[in-house]
Amino acid sequence: MLLYGLDFLVFVGIFGIVALSLNLEFGFAGIANFGKVAFFLIGAYTYALLSKIGIPFPLCLIAGALTSALFGLLISLPALRLRTDYLAIAILAFGEILRLIVKSESWIAGGDWGTSVAPAISIAGASHHVGVLVNIGLVYFCLLICFVIAQLLANSPYGRVVRAIREDEIAAEALGKDRAKYKAQILMIGSAMVGVAGGLYVQYLHYVLPDMFVPMITFTVWIMVLLGGPGNNWGALLGAGLVELFKYGTNLAKPILPLDPINLQYILFGVLIILVLFYRPQGLLKESPIKTKALELVRYGKGVVNNKAGK
Amino acid sequence: MEEALLRISEVSKHFGGVYAVNAVDMEVKEGGIWGLVGPNGSGKTTLFNTILGLYKPDHGTVYFNGKCISNLAPHDIYAEGLVNAFQLPRLFYQMTVLDNMLVAARGHQGDRLVNSLFLRKGWQEQEKGLIDEAIEILEFVELGKWAFSPAGELSGGQRKLLEVARGLMAKPRLLLLDEPAAGINPALGKTIFQKLKDFSGNGTTFFIVEHRLEILFEFAKWVYVMYRGRVVTQGEPHDVADAPAFYQAYLGGG
Ligand SMILES: Nc1ncnc2c1ncn2[C@@H]1O[C@H](COP(=O)(O)OP(=O)(O)OP(=O)(O)O)[C@@H](O)[C@H]1O
Ligand SMILES: [Mg+2]
Numbered sequence: 257m258l259l260y261g262l263d264f265l266v267f268v269g270i271f272g273i274v275a276l277s278l279n280l281e282f283g284f285a286g287i288a289n290f291g292k293v294a295f296f297l298i299g300a301y302t303y304a305l306l307s308k309i310g311i312p313f314p315l316c317l318i319a320g321a322l323t324s325a326l327f328g329l330l331i332s333l334p335a336l337r338l339r340t341d342y343l344a345i346a347i348l349a350f351g352e353i354l355r356l357i358v359k360s361e362s363w364i365a366g367g368d369w370g371t372s373v374a375p376a377i378s379i380a381g382a383s384h385h386v387g388v389l390v391n392i393g394l395v396y397f398c399l400l401i402c403f404v405i406a407q408l409l410a411n412s413p414y415g416r417v418v419r420a421i422r423e424d425e426i427a428a429e430a431l432g433k434d435r436a437k438y439k440a441q442i443l444m445i446g447s448a449m450v451g452v453a454g455g456l457y458v459q460y461l462h463y464v465l466p467d468m469f470v471p472m473i474t475f476t477v478w479i480m481v482l483l484g485g486p487g488n489n490w491g492a493l494l495g496a497g498l499v500e501l502f503k504y505g506t507n508l509a510k511p512i513l514p515l516d517p518i519n520l521q522y523i524l525f526g527v528l529i530i531l532v533l534f535y536r537p538q539g540l541l542k543e544s545p546i547k548t549k550a551l552e553l554v555r556y557g558k559g560v561v562n563n564k565a566g567k
Numbered sequence: 568m569e570e571a572l573l574r575i576s577e578v579s580k581h582f583g584g585v586y587a588v589n590a591v592d593m594e595v596k597e598g599g600i601w602g603l604v605g606p607n608g609s610g611k612t613t614l615f616n617t618i619l620g621l622y623k624p625d626h627g628t629v630y631f632n633g634k635c636i637s638n639l640a641p642h643d644i645y646a647e648g649l650v651n652a653f654q655l656p657r658l659f660y661q662m663t664v665l666d667n668m669l670v671a672a673r674g675h676q677g678d679r680l681v682n683s684l685f686l687r688k689g690w691q692e693q694e695k696g697l698i699d700e701a702i703e704i705l706e707f708v709e710l711g712k713w714a715f716s717p718a719g720e721l722s723g724g725q726r727k728l729l730e731v732a733r734g735l736m737a738k739p740r741l742l743l744l745d746e747p748a749a750g751i752n753p754a755l756g757k758t759i760f761q762k763l764k765d766f767s768g769n770g771t772t773f774f775i776v777e778h779r780l781e782i783l784f785e786f787a788k789w790v791y792v793m794y795r796g797r798v799v800t801q802g803e804p805h806d807v808a809d810a811p812a813f814y815q816a817y818l819g820g821g
Contacts, residue, residue: 405684408687413669413690414677414682419666423660426657429642430619430657431645431671431733546662546663548677549694550691550695550697553695
């Protein structure tokens with residue numbers, strides 16, 4: 257039972273990173289990335305292949321981030337030309353193509369059967385519990401870095417521009433903002449984050465195989481972000497926690513459930529997403545306002561430029 | 568010959584069979600308020616959008632400050648110092664009024680990715696200055712006390728004012744205003760024009776489309792009249808007001 261709880265924490269951490277990265281793309285920049293899992297896959301396979309040839313794990317993670325970011329950049333090029341909905345379908349297809357490639361090309365990493373991946377940190381003679389605890393440390397360290405980056409971006413003039421592009425890209429463009437550049441940067445950062453998560457994921461599970469990267473993963477992460485509240489980094493984490501809790505809950509309840517928990521999850525996820533979109537389109541937490549030191553100063557006293565400015 | 572700030576040469580733009588803008592020639596020289604009038608559907612907004620790079624002209628060239636800008640992206644045209652306030656406000660509705668203003672600010676160091684992550688000290692001071700400027704402009708369009716409200720909560724007239732204020736915040740050399748006084752009470756409309764005139768002393772030239780002719784004619788130093796995509800007459804306001812073409816445009820078009 258304790259192990260189950262620890263395992264849960266690892267997954268919340270890993271998917272917390274993925275949710276943060278989708279929130280950056282969708283919540284702040286308005287990019288409907290329906291191919292999230294593709295970048296997760298790229299990070300995972302990069303990690304698996306490099307660690308096989310003996311590269312130390314931090315480098316494997318970084319390489320996963322960079323490779324994924326590179327693909328993020330590549331996908332952003334048509335993204336500038338395509339309408340949002342077409343782009344969504346294009347990225348979705350991109351993810352499926354990647355999955356089918358690693359599935360059918362068995363020389364890459366064992367094809368359909370996948371391949372084993374060594375854990376990032378293995379301590380000789382340590383119990384399984386210790387192994388999971390070490391993973392919690394590693395995962396939450398990475399999560400912290402991603403969270404800090406996401407918060408810095410959200411609360412900066414850069415984040416303000418990105419949100420403006422989400423609100424009205426024509427107006428932002430007419431106010432001097434190169435939307436193509438900003439979107440490319442956001443897709444690169446978002447992809448880098450999910451790339452790290454992919455590496456963490458496979459080293460924790462000790463194996464990688466194509467069917468870990470089905471489109472359902474993308475939709476699960478979308479539910480996390482929509483439920484938690486797009487445009488709010490805490491919301492993304494909350495969403496990740498709740499969705500994972502729900503998954504673990506249904507798995508635990510397996511013996512008393514009338515149908516397979518996986519199928520049940522799919523059905524309930526569908527219902528959940530409809531309920532959220534209908535009754536709380538802004539998610540559980542509402543979008544966080546932009547906070548910079550200068551704005552705070554004006555808003556809350558000290559150095560008030562004009563007292564009428566406060567509401 | 569002194570090169571005009573904005574020179575539009577033989578510009579045409581059509582939508583299907585409709586010649587919204589048809590072989591238009593215009594010049595706007597540095598300084599003051601310049602007017603563009605014409606009945607509904609005469610092509611004023613289409614001309615502005617073409618100048619801004621939002622539409623590519625089907626024919627002709629737009630020069631700004633002596634440079635051809637017809638093939639530049641809108642954000643590069645902003646960088647040249649040419650900015651616009653839309654006829655139908657295009658605000659960032661979920662963002663605060665003040666954040667709307669700050670997006671428009673020119674040369675904000677914090678707009679750059681690296682600076683947002685690693686060099687935050689650098690732009691914090693700059694942002695303080697920009698906020699002061701923004702609040703000052705907001706005060707002048709009577710939006711000061713709304714600074715921290717979402718733009719989506721503003722009334723129609725206030726949205727229009729914020730659209731204008733955002734244009735001013737961009738400190739352009741030439742600001743195109745598409746009906747700035749529409750939907751605003753007449754007294755405030757007039758005050759705004761008075762302020763714009765003051766602003767034009769600080770290096771911003773205004774090119775304004777306005778249906779409230781009595782206000783525009785009081786402040787403009789030169790007025791173009793468009794009708795069915797063409798410039799039918801131009802001149803100083805009192806001359807234009809007497810021109811037969813001006814009457815024909817308004818009576819004939821309606
Ligand atoms: N995107 C478009 N697609 C098709 N036709 C358009 C488009 N935009 C404008 N038009 C047409 O072009 C003509 C000029 O329109 P435009 O909006 O430029 O006029 P305007 O002078 O700004 O009018 P108003 O005073 O009503 O704002 C009109 O006949 C209009 O119907
Ligand atoms: Mg118009």
